[in-house]
Amino acid sequence: MGAIIKISCGNCKKEWTTNWGAGYLYGSVDVAIEALGLKKEDLPTDKMKTMEEPWVFENKIGICDKCQSVQSFPYLKLINSGKEYYTKCEVCGNDLREIEIDDKIEEKCPVCGNFGLDVERTGYWD
Ligand SMILES: [Zn+2]
Numbered sequence: 001m002g003a004i005i006k007i008s009c010g011n012c013k014k015e016w017t018t019n020w021g022a023g024y025l026y027g028s029v030d031v032a033i034e035a036l037g038l039k040k041e042d043l044p045t046d047k048m049k050t051m052e053e054p055w056v057f058e059n060k061i062g063i064c065d066k067c068q069s070v071q072s073f074p075y076l077k078l079i080n081s082g083k084e085y086y087t088k089c090e091v092c093g094n095d096l097r098e099i100e101i102d103d104k105i106e107e108k109c110p111v112c113g114n115f116g117l118d119v120e121r122t123g124y125w126d
């Protein structure tokens with residue numbers, strides 16, 4: 001189950017609502033491939049289904065400095081090969097800067113540059 005997380009800046013009052021973590025549906029290889037915009041042929045899909053190639057899939061949270069936004073993005077890792085797949089900013093295609101979710105985020109607000117963002121869990125998703 002994933003958490004719905006509200007990230008806000010105490011200075012400029014900007015806030016973002018994001019889906020974080022791993023939802024139940026994300027246990028499916030097909031869902032993961034689709035979320036990443038990949039094709040079945042891009043990945044060892046058959047081996048992933050049998051867990052011969054173990055993998056993890058989750059929603060991480062990233063900052064786009066260009067759009068000044070915080071958003072969740074899909075992230076897939078193949079454990080054996082160490083290969084990682086993830087998407088870029090959904091708006092501008094820029095690289096996202098991954099942030100660690102804790103009680104407080106030790107990052108600059110992408111809008112006003114104030115250090116430290118607040119985190120609040122507002123619900124769950126699956
Ligand atoms: Zn701010």
Ligand SMILES: [Zn+2]
Pocket residue numbers: 064065066067068089090091092093094
């Ligand atoms: Zn962007």
